[in-house]
Amino acid sequence: MTLAPTPARPVVPDDVPQGVPGPARPSAPAHVIRDDAEAIAVAERLAADFVTGASRRDAERIWPVEQLDAFSQSGLWSINVPKAFGGPEVSYATLAKVIEIISAADPSIGQIAQNHLGVVAAIRTVSDEAQQRLLFAEALKGTRFGNAFSEYHSKRAAEFETTFTDDGDHVRVNGRKFYSSGAILAHLVPIVALDDEGRAWYAIAERDAPGLTVIDDWSAFGQKTTLSGTVILDQVRVPKTHLVPGYKGYDRPTADGAIFQIIQVAVDVGIAAAAVAETIDFVRGKSRAWVDSGVERASDDPYTIQAVGDLTIRLHAAQALQERAGHAIDRAVADPTAESVAAAQLATAEAKALSTEIAIAATNKLFELAGARSTLAEHNLDRHWRNARTHTLHDPVRWKYAIVGNHALNGVNPPLHAWS
The missing domain is CATH 1.20.140.10 (Butyryl-CoA Dehydrogenase, subunit A, domain 3)
Structure with a gap:
C-alpha cells in the first residue's frame, strides 16, 4: 500500500456551526439474532414501537435516540455477520424485509442502518481474517458504524477528494464529507478516503476522534432524522487495523x-x-x-x-x-x-x-x-x-x-x- 503525500488541512470557515458529540458505547452486549424468523419477529416488535411518535419526530426533527439504541441492541445490526464469526448470516431477502418493516414505521431509522450493514458486507468481501474478526466483534456487541462517504462538491458521486497519509501504525485522514447518514449517533465512522493511487479505502475512525467533527446541518424536507450532516476531517488518526480496502469490492465482481x-x-x-x-x-x-x-x-x-x-x-x-x-x-x-x-x-x-x-x-x-x-x-x-x-x-x-x-x-x- 502506498500513501498520498500530506495534504493541506481543510479550510473551515469561521461561521461553521459547532460539531455535536458522539454517543457513549453500549453498556451491555447486543443480542445476537438466531435465524431469519427471529430477525423478522424482532423487526416487527420494534416497528410497533417506532411508529409511535414517528410523525412528531419528523415534524419537530427529534433525533430517534432511544429508538436507535433499541434497534442496534436488538441484534438487527449484525444480521449479515457471517456464521463463522458468530453472526446469524441471514438471507439478504430477510435483511431487506427487516429494513422494509422498520422503514414502514419510520424510514429515517431504516435508512440509518443502511451504511452500517453495507460496510459489514464489505468487510466480509475485502478484509483479511484478522480484520474481519476484529470488526465483526464490534458489530456483534452493538457498535454502530456511521458513514462519511459522499462529498458535496465533487463532480460525480464516486469521486472523492478526501485522502489519508501514513503515520506509523496509524493513518491520518483529511477532507470534508456530506450526506453522512447515521454519523451523528454512530460509535465508529467509516470514512471513504483515497491513497495516492486513487484507490478508495474505509478508514474507520472513533466517532469522537480528535479532528473528526460532525455538524448537525441536514436540512432536507424529507428523511429529516437520518442523523446526517457535514463531517470535517482534520488530521484524524485511524489505526491501520481499521483501514479496510474497500476498493477491492469493485475491482472484481462482488455483490x-x-x-x-x-x-x-x-x-x-x-x-x-x-x-x-x-x-x-x-x-x-x-x-x-x-x-x-x-x-x-x-x-x-x-x-x-x-x-x-x-x-x-x-x-x-x-x-x-x-x-x-x-x-x-x-x-x-x-x-x-x-x-x-x-x-x-x-x-x-x-x-x-x-x-x-x-x-x-x-x-x-x-x-x-x-x-x-x-x-x-x-x-x-x-x-x-x-x-x-x-x-x-x-x-x-x-x-x-x-x-x-x-x-x-x-x-x-x-x-x-x-x-x-
Whole structure:
C-alpha cells in the first residue's frame, strides 16, 4: 500500500456551526439474532414501537435516540455477520424485509442502518481474517458504524477528494464529507478516503476522534432524522487495523454494490407500504363519499376501490422483486462470478425501479383518495411524500432502466460500484 503525500488541512470557515458529540458505547452486549424468523419477529416488535411518535419526530426533527439504541441492541445490526464469526448470516431477502418493516414505521431509522450493514458486507468481501474478526466483534456487541462517504462538491458521486497519509501504525485522514447518514449517533465512522493511487479505502475512525467533527446541518424536507450532516476531517488518526480496502469490492465482481442498493430498495418499499396503509385507514375512517358516488362511505366508492387495488398490486410486485433480488444477492455472495453478480445487480435494479415508482405513486395518491382534509397539518401525512421524494433521489432510477435495458439488448453487465 502506498500513501498520498500530506495534504493541506481543510479550510473551515469561521461561521461553521459547532460539531455535536458522539454517543457513549453500549453498556451491555447486543443480542445476537438466531435465524431469519427471529430477525423478522424482532423487526416487527420494534416497528410497533417506532411508529409511535414517528410523525412528531419528523415534524419537530427529534433525533430517534432511544429508538436507535433499541434497534442496534436488538441484534438487527449484525444480521449479515457471517456464521463463522458468530453472526446469524441471514438471507439478504430477510435483511431487506427487516429494513422494509422498520422503514414502514419510520424510514429515517431504516435508512440509518443502511451504511452500517453495507460496510459489514464489505468487510466480509475485502478484509483479511484478522480484520474481519476484529470488526465483526464490534458489530456483534452493538457498535454502530456511521458513514462519511459522499462529498458535496465533487463532480460525480464516486469521486472523492478526501485522502489519508501514513503515520506509523496509524493513518491520518483529511477532507470534508456530506450526506453522512447515521454519523451523528454512530460509535465508529467509516470514512471513504483515497491513497495516492486513487484507490478508495474505509478508514474507520472513533466517532469522537480528535479532528473528526460532525455538524448537525441536514436540512432536507424529507428523511429529516437520518442523523446526517457535514463531517470535517482534520488530521484524524485511524489505526491501520481499521483501514479496510474497500476498493477491492469493485475491482472484481462482488455483490457489494447490490447489497448497498437493496437496502435502499427496502426503505422505499417501507415508505410505500406505510402510505398505502395510511390511505386505507384514512378513507375508512375520515374521508367523505363524493357527492355523485351514490354511496354512503368513501370506502365504497368504486373509483377509490380500483385505485387502492392498483396501489396494492404494485406494492406487492415491488415486495416480490425485492425478495427475488435478495435471493440473487445470496447466490452472488456464496459464489461471486461475473454471471452471479450481474444477476444480483440486475434483479436489484429492477426492484429499485419499481420501489421508486410505488413509493412516489402511493405517497401522492394518498391525498387524492383521502381527500382535502388529509392535507391538514394535524395529520402530517405529507411526511410520507417528503420522505419518498427525498430518499428516491439517492441515485437516479433512470439509470436502473438503462442498465437493465443495456443488458437485455446488448448483453452488457452493470458497472461495478456502490450505486449498481
